[in-house]
Amino acid sequence: xxxxxxxxxxxxxxxxxxxxxxxxxxxxxxxxxxxxxxxxxxxxxxxxxxxxxxxxxxxxxxxxxxxxxxxxxxxxxxxxxxxxxxxxxxxxxxxxxxxxxxxxxxxxxxxxxxxxxxxxxxxxxxxxxxxxxxxxxxxxxxxxxxxxxxxxxxxxxxxxxxxxxxxxxxxxxxxxxxxxxxxxxxxxxxxxxxxxxxxxxxxxxxxxxxxxxxxxxxxxxxxxxxxxxxxxxxxxxxxxxxxxxxxxxxxxxxxxxxxxxxxxxxxxxxxxxxxxxxxxxxxxxxxxxxxxxxxxxxxxxxxxxxxxxxxxxxxxxxxxxxxxxxxxxxxxxxxxxxxxxxxxxxxxxxxxxxxxxxxxxxxxxxxxxxxxxxxxxxxxxxxxxxxxxxxxxxxxxxxxxxxxxxxxxxxxxxxxxxxxxxxxxxxxxx
Amino acid sequence: xxxxxxxxxxxxxxxxxxxxxxxxxxxxxxxxxxxxxxxxxxxxxxxxxxxxxxxxxxxxxxxxxxxxxxxxxxxxxxxxxxxxxxxxxxxxxxxxxxxxxxxxxxxxxxxxxxxxxxxxxxxxxxxxxxxxxxxxxxxxxxxxxxxxxxxxxxxxxxxxxxx
Numbered sequence: 001x002x003x004x005x006x007x008x009x010x011x012x013x014x015x016x017x018x019x020x021x022x023x024x025x026x027x028x029x030x031x032x033x034x035x036x037x038x039x040x041x042x043x044x045x046x047x048x049x050x051x052x053x054x055x056x057x058x059x060x061x062x063x064x065x066x067x068x069x070x071x072x073x074x075x076x077x078x079x080x081x082x083x084x085x086x087x088x089x090x091x092x093x094x095x096x097x098x099x100x101x102x103x104x105x106x107x108x109x110x111x112x113x114x115x116x117x118x119x120x121x122x123x124x125x126x127x128x129x130x131x132x133x134x135x136x137x138x139x140x141x142x143x144x145x146x147x148x149x150x151x152x153x154x155x156x157x158x159x160x161x162x163x164x165x166x167x168x169x170x171x172x173x174x175x176x177x178x179x180x181x182x183x184x185x186x187x188x189x190x191x192x193x194x195x196x197x198x199x200x201x202x203x204x205x206x207x208x209x210x211x212x213x214x215x216x217x218x219x220x221x222x223x224x225x226x227x228x229x230x231x232x233x234x235x236x237x238x239x240x241x242x243x244x245x246x247x248x249x250x251x252x253x254x255x256x257x258x259x260x261x262x263x264x265x266x267x268x269x270x271x272x273x274x275x276x277x278x279x280x281x282x283x284x285x286x287x288x289x290x291x292x293x294x295x296x297x298x299x300x301x302x303x304x305x306x307x308x309x310x311x312x313x314x315x316x317x318x319x320x321x322x323x324x325x326x327x328x329x330x331x332x333x334x335x336x337x338x339x340x341x342x343x344x345x346x347x348x349x350x351x352x353x354x355x356x357x358x359x360x361x362x363x364x365x366x367x368x369x370x371x372x373x374x375x376x377x378x379x380x381x382x383x384x385x386x387x388x389x390x391x392x393x394x395x396x397x398x399x400x401x402x403x404x405x406x407x408x409x410x411x412x413x414x415x416x417x418x419x420x421x422x423x424x425x426x427x428x429x430x
Numbered sequence: 431x432x433x434x435x436x437x438x439x440x441x442x443x444x445x446x447x448x449x450x451x452x453x454x455x456x457x458x459x460x461x462x463x464x465x466x467x468x469x470x471x472x473x474x475x476x477x478x479x480x481x482x483x484x485x486x487x488x489x490x491x492x493x494x495x496x497x498x499x500x501x502x503x504x505x506x507x508x509x510x511x512x513x514x515x516x517x518x519x520x521x522x523x524x525x526x527x528x529x530x531x532x533x534x535x536x537x538x539x540x541x542x543x544x545x546x547x548x549x550x551x552x553x554x555x556x557x558x559x560x561x562x563x564x565x566x567x568x569x570x571x572x573x574x575x576x577x578x579x580x581x582x583x584x585x586x587x588x589x590x591x592x593x
């Protein structure tokens with residue numbers, strides 16, 4: 001074997017930021033449990049991530065010592081709760097490098113974030129730059145989660161606009177061949193996944209955002225599988241909106257984030273009406289608060305925001321660059337290891353370049369449900385089905401897939417357990 | 431829970447060597463009904479075709495694609511219901527549905543359910559019960575369409591919420 005020396009002055013392999021995965025695992029109480037008599041091998045983080053003690057403690061601490069409603073209490077506890085809630089907003093803003101905390105809208109999940117934009121568009125008056133009508137086009141892709149397909153189908157039905165989409169290549173990349181035709185003067189919005197929840201593909205941004213902005217279209221990135229796994233800098237991405245969810249990034253369920261450029265949020269009409277989102281209310285009409293409050297009607301998920309803030313602190317402490325590298329190395333290891341399983345077909349990029357640690361595959365002659373059930377019997381937890389991305393399954397000509405998805409606490413031993421489990425599957429169904 | 435309980439030899443055998451698979455042209459004069467059911471969470475599909483000769487289910491043919499549980503269940507259904515009188519067929523169906531809804535607490539009647547008793551273990555796995563029931567719910571609708579007495583339309587029990 002020849003050793004290739006990286007020239008001096010260039011980044012060296014040893015410079016890559018790293019962390020001690022066993023130390024990280026010790027922070028996640030659930031990782032110590034067993035499933036069906038075997039140590040649990042949790043390979044379903046793309047579905048929801050596990051939670052470190054730091055997040056669990058922060059939420060308990062909030063309930064035990066600081067619980068009150070936000071933004072309307074003059075009392076001490078209410079002030080503390082408000083500071084905790086707004087503090088979490090500031091942490092999330094720093095985490096994705098937003099220009100200010102006011103660009104962060106707390107919502108229920110990424111689905112709600114995307115729907116918020118879709119409904120704000122159809123609520124916009126005809127004169128607004130956001131208004132949409134017949135002849136206008138929205139562009140998505142064939143590799144989207146249903147949450148980034150259905151809201152746009154519904155929006156097109158409401159407004160008469162046309163939905164179009166990028167195709168996916170056999171290798172699992174967005175097909176940008178027709179970029180200039182697909183994104184054209186009629187395009188008002190381009191919405192696609194930063195990282196595919198099925199294929200693991202990390203999609204390109206600069207070519208698409210440049211073309212979109214050239215024709216005056218806005219860009220929304222569904223970063224549900226991006227923000228938890230790779231460093232995300234909204235200033236650098238050049239998008240207009242970013243949607244992501246707390247529970248996939250070590251935070252709790254029930255909280256998600258819509259980031260938007262402030263000048264756009266300012267132009268958006270409200271979607272949900274109620275308390276906290278108003279300026280003044282008379283019996284005839286109301287005026288509305290500035291963003292982000294305009295989009296946060298009703299009592300928000302306060303403890304969940306605190307939990308998300310703690311998750312952001314946790315991830316920042318380990319370092320997103322280090323997490324990206326950890327998952328890149330795991331993906332390289334797993335792609336190699338899975339390649340040794342006879343009859344296994346990987347859907348998506350088969351090299352650990354431009355992809356994250358989510359790998360979907362099929363096993364010849366065995367239905368994914370059966371694969372998942374037998375893996376579960378040996379403690380290996382994977383997701384099976386169409387992964388809320390049915391058009392992508394259709395694209396690959398399969399009714400369902402099996403998906404292993406990694407995170408910062410995943411080890412190469414767990415990848416080995418997956419491969420051993422697949423041998424078991426082949427034995428039963430061979 | 432060990433997977434042996436779920437994947438009884440009988441189920442695997444019906445999956446690997448399905449009995450009477452394929453939709454058959456009915457004999458002239460029989461009353462025919464067909465139903466296609468899908469499980470949107472996993473994409474499993476089953477089509478059941480009932481050809482009734484008066485009160486007798488002259489043929490119950492099927493086709494489909496999906497996991498071992500759903501496809502083996504269709505094979506067992508074919509074995510159990512073909513040639514039966516409608517009344518007995520619905521008795522068997524009710525027995526199977528009861529077994530699947532029993533969360534593993536129902537003791538199956540082997541005389542009534544034959545190979546269907548192998549699915550007793552499946553009832554312990556709520557996520558898989560709908561796989562086992564898929565062909566039976568399709569049968570129920572197909573029987574109604576074939577005008578078989580004693581059947582009532584199913585409330586699309588196999589249609590579960592997709593994600």
